[in-house]
Amino acid sequence: MADKKARLTVDGLEEVIELPVYTGTTGPDVVDVRALTSKGLFTYDPGFVSTAACESSITYIDGAKGVLLHGGYPIEQLAENSDYLEVCFLLLNGELPTPEQKEVFVKTVKNHTMVHEQMTHFFNGFRRDAHPMAIMVAVVGALSAFYHDSLDIDDAHHREVCAFRLIAKMPTIAAMCYKYSIGQPFQYPRNELDYADNFLQMMFGNPCEDYVTNPVLAKAMDRIFLLHADHEQNASTSTVRLAGSSGANPFACIASGIAALWGPAHGGANEAVLTMLQEIGDESNIDEFIQRAKDPEDSFRLMGFGHRVYRNFDPRAKVMKQTCDEVLAELGIENDPFLKIAKRLEQIALEDDYFIQRKLYPNVDFYSGIILKAIGIPTNMFTVIFALSRTIGWISHWSEFHSGPNKIGRPRQLYTGPTKRDYEKK
Numbered sequence: 059m060a061d062k063k064a065r066l067t068v069d070g071l072e073e074v075i076e077l078p079v080y081t082g083t084t085g086p087d088v089v090d091v092r093a094l095t096s097k098g099l100f101t102y103d104p105g106f107v108s109t110a111a112c113e114s115s116i117t118y119i120d121g122a123k124g125v126l127l128h129g130g131y132p133i134e135q136l137a138e139n140s141d142y143l144e145v146c147f148l149l150l151n152g153e154l155p156t157p158e159q160k161e162v163f164v165k166t167v168k169n170h171t172m173v174h175e176q177m178t179h180f181f182n183g184f185r186r187d188a189h190p191m192a193i194m195v196a197v198v199g200a201l202s203a204f205y206h207d208s209l210d211i212d213d214a215h216h217r218e219v220c221a222f223r224l225i226a227k228m229p230t231i232a233a234m235c236y237k238y239s240i241g242q243p244f245q246y247p248r249n250e251l252d253y254a255d256n257f258l259q260m261m262f263g264n265p266c267e268d269y270v271t272n273p274v275l276a277k278a279m280d281r282i283f284l285l286h287a288d289h290e291q292n293a294s295t296s297t298v299r300l301a302g303s304s305g306a307n308p309f310a311c312i313a314s315g316i317a318a319l320w321g322p323a324h325g326g327a328n329e330a331v332l333t334m335l336q337e338i339g340d341e342s343n344i345d346e347f348i349q350r351a352k353d354p355e356d357s358f359r360l361m362g363f364g365h366r367v368y369r370n371f372d373p374r375a376k377v378m379k380q381t382c383d384e385v386l387a388e389l390g391i392e393n394d395p396f397l398k399i400a401k402r403l404e405q406i407a408l409e410d411d412y413f414i415q416r417k418l419y420p421n422v423d424f425y426s427g428i429i430l431k432a433i434g435i436p437t438n439m440f441t442v443i444f445a446l447s448r449t450i451g452w453i454s455h456w457s458e459f460h461s462g463p464n465k466i467g468r469p470r471q472l473y474t475g476p477t478k479r480d481y482e483k484k
């Protein structure tokens with residue numbers, strides 16, 4: 059597969075170093091730099107801007123063109139014609155399911171929706187006002203203490219069982235985080251319902267009254283899950299792969315992904331967008347916030363704008379915007395103040411030289427918060443919902459990592475600290 063070569067000359071080294079260049083099915087070629095260590099050299103790439111850390115066949119992004127493909131299928135087509143569990147099957151298996159395969163898959167997920175009853179006691183250890191991400195990261199890590207029967211990471215069937223458990227239990231855990239925070243009893247999963255319906259039922263139902271889901275909102279919820287399902291080697295997925303590379307427990311690896319996702323530069327941005335829209339408060343204040351975002355002395359950034367890979371519209375943001383309009387129309391929210399500010403902000407930013415030159419476009423998080431808020435989901439649950447949705451991406455990449463030859467992840471460094479010195483008491 060190395061049909062090309064790169065040649066590297068380094069001052070002080072006589073030989074020209076030849077490095078193999080690999081071509082994938084699409085996307086940029088990659089230079090294999092592994093031989094450099096034996097020449098006394100490392101590569102330097104903080105933030106992994108130009109580094110392919112692995113080979114993968116799950117998801118492809120062309121950031122310049124705003125393209126996102128899962129198993130080769132464009133995200134817009136999946137959002138229009140498919141559903142979240144079908145995309146889960148695709149990410150895990152590389153192909154869309156036949157109707158029979160889909161039926162078995164959905165049924166198997168449903169078999170795993172409950173969590174061990176003992177887990178409910180964990181929640182009591184948290185303050186009621188704890189951030190639900192803090193609870194989720196702990197409870198998902200704690201799954202490692204409960205599910206011991208399928209933990210042979212070299213066994214494909216065991217890896218599949220882990221994936222089913224995670225896909226099925228994440229909505230249950232997410233809803234439990236919410237119920238705990240508002241002092242209501244946990245709502246058990248209802249397996250006769252679809253995935254998104256069931257989640258909404260666990261969030262908003264209570265033992266006193268049946269919860270009847272609105273199909274438009276359930277569809278919007280499913281679409282939010284689908285649009286967040288995977289995004290190749292982002293910070294949280296790379297974290298899961300790296301944690302998994304040591305052979306760690308899969309549930310603990312997913313907890314590490316949740317921790318990485320939490321930050322406002324990554325999955326925490328959906329919560330940060332709503333907080334920002336609240337702070338802006340009125341269209342008349344937008345200019346001030348745009349000026350702050352452009353000021354190099356001010357750390358403020360326009361949340362929901364910019365992306366490491368996309369230098370064009372995030373294709374997920376386009377679908378999200380359309381879903382946002384559908385949800386607000388269904389709920390009769392014609393003049394949502396946040397939507398008005400968001401639309402105006404988007405328009406101003408897209409016409410501003412600062413954002414044009416840096417190719418900063420709205421990303422997936424820009425509109426998702428407005429939809430979630432309209433559905434009735436509190437702001438501090440937004441990133442929890444991202445984590446629920448992204449779990450399939452994390453576990454698919456974890457499984458891919460373990461299904462072939464692999465190595466523990468161990469980056470190197472450019473050391474700039476003191477050189478060797480003898481100990482002297484201060």
Ligand code: CMC
Nearest residue numbers: 322323324325327351359360361362363364365366416421
């Ligand atoms: N507002 C204002 N300026 C920005 C923004 C923004 N949102 N994003 C980037 N810039 C500027 C940045 O200051 C820099 O300017 P200069 O060249 O003058 O120093 C330039 O654009 C390049 O930024 P960078 O930090 O080098 O870009 P990055 O690829 O390292 O960061 C990012 C990507 C997503 C962390 C960043 O765009 C950001 O902080 N955006 C806001 C947070 C956000 O919405 N995150 C969600 C990402 S999508 C969901 C997900 O995948 O989790």
